[in-house]
Amino acid sequence: EPEVTQTPSHQVTQMGQEVILRCVPISNHLYFYWYRQILGQKVEFLVSFYNNEISEKSEIFDDQFSVERPDGSNFTLKIRSTKLEDSAMYFCASSDLGQLTTKSDNEQFFGPGTRLTVL
Amino acid sequence: RKEVEQDPGPFNVPEGATVAFNCTYSNSASQSFFWYRQDCRKEPKLLMSVYSSGNEDGRFTAQLNRASQYISLLIRDSKLSDSATYLCVVEQAGTALIFGKGTTLSVSS
Numbered sequence A: 001e002p003e004v005t006q007t008p009s010h011q012v013t014q015m016g017q018e019v020i021l022r023c024v025p026i027s028n029h030l031y032f033y034w035y036r037q038i039l040g041q042k043v044e045f046l047v048s049f050y051n052n053e054i055s056e057k058s059e060i061f062d063d064q065f066s067v068e069r070p071d072g073s074n075f076t077l078k079i080r081s082t083k084l085e086d087s088a089m090y091f092c093a094s095s096d097l098g099q100l101t102t103k104s105d106n107e108q109f110f111g112p113g114t115r116l117t118v119l
Numbered sequence B: 001r002k003e004v005e006q007d008p009g010p011f012n013v014p015e016g017a018t019v020a021f022n023c024t025y026s027n028s029a030s031q032s033f034f035w036y037r038q039d040c041r042k043e044p045k046l047l048m049s050v051y052s053s054g055n056e057d058g059r060f061t062a063q064l065n066r067a068s069q070y071i072s073l074l075i076r077d078s079k080l081s082d083s084a085t086y087l088c089v090v091e092q093a094g095t096a097l098i099f100g101k102g103t104t105l106s107v108s109s
Helices: none
Strands: A005-007 A010-013 A019-024 A031-037 A043-050 A053-057 A065-068 A075-079 A088-095 A114-118 B004-006 B011-014 B019-025 B032-038 B044-050 B055-057 B060-065 B070-075 B084-091 B097-099 B103-108
Touching: A005 A088, A010 A019, A019 A031, A019 A088, A019 A114, A043 A065, A043 A075, A043 B097, A075 A088, B004 B084, B011 B019, B019 B084, B019 B103, B032 B060, B032 B070, B044 B055, B044 B060, B044 B084, B070 B084
Parallel strands: A010 A114, B011 B103
Antiparallel strands: A005 A019, A019 A075, A031 A043, A031 A088, A043 A053, A065 A075, A088 A114, B004 B019, B019 B070, B032 B044, B032 B084, B055 B060, B060 B070, B084 B097, B084 B103
8 A cells, every 4th residue: 555654754953953854745736844843742833745746735834944855755844944843853744635545535644753842 | 711611531341341432513604524533542443334314334333413513423332442532523614524532431341
């Protein structure tokens, strides 16, 4: 069964450093997402990406964050200058939004996550 | 204002029990509704979509009441493997999924 993969599984960084989190979405999916989950809290939407541009972003996704699809398979989230409060699990997700199937739901498939720890 | 609200639990039930989870959402423009399951320190996984007509998948039944902005999940004949956190999820206009904080279920033998 196809799945979303993420690397690394755990990233430890110093405050102020840049980090890049990597994701390989399911190969025939067209929509890509990043979510985060601070320990003990709910999953929060960060950004969605379609056709090589951001289609939607939340208030959390400020100028410190950027996303990129550098090639045909990877989807990355960059945090320019990490803060302590960026420590969280970051989940990548992808969907076909019904483009490739008969389903109309936006069923999103999540990767296993990258645990980011900012010291 | 909380967008998706759930009773956090925990719900502690014996094997074989029937348990129901409820959820309310605040945005009447919400378009799609889901229940996801999340095991400890793992990613959310889709359990089932929720339709206005109600839908069933084996031991799981989901209901949606758009007028009341209310979603429910019923689990019959609980198994030990059902122990997890159940996330009520709503898609508003656009593609973002809005998650509730989750309801924790613990099934014991």
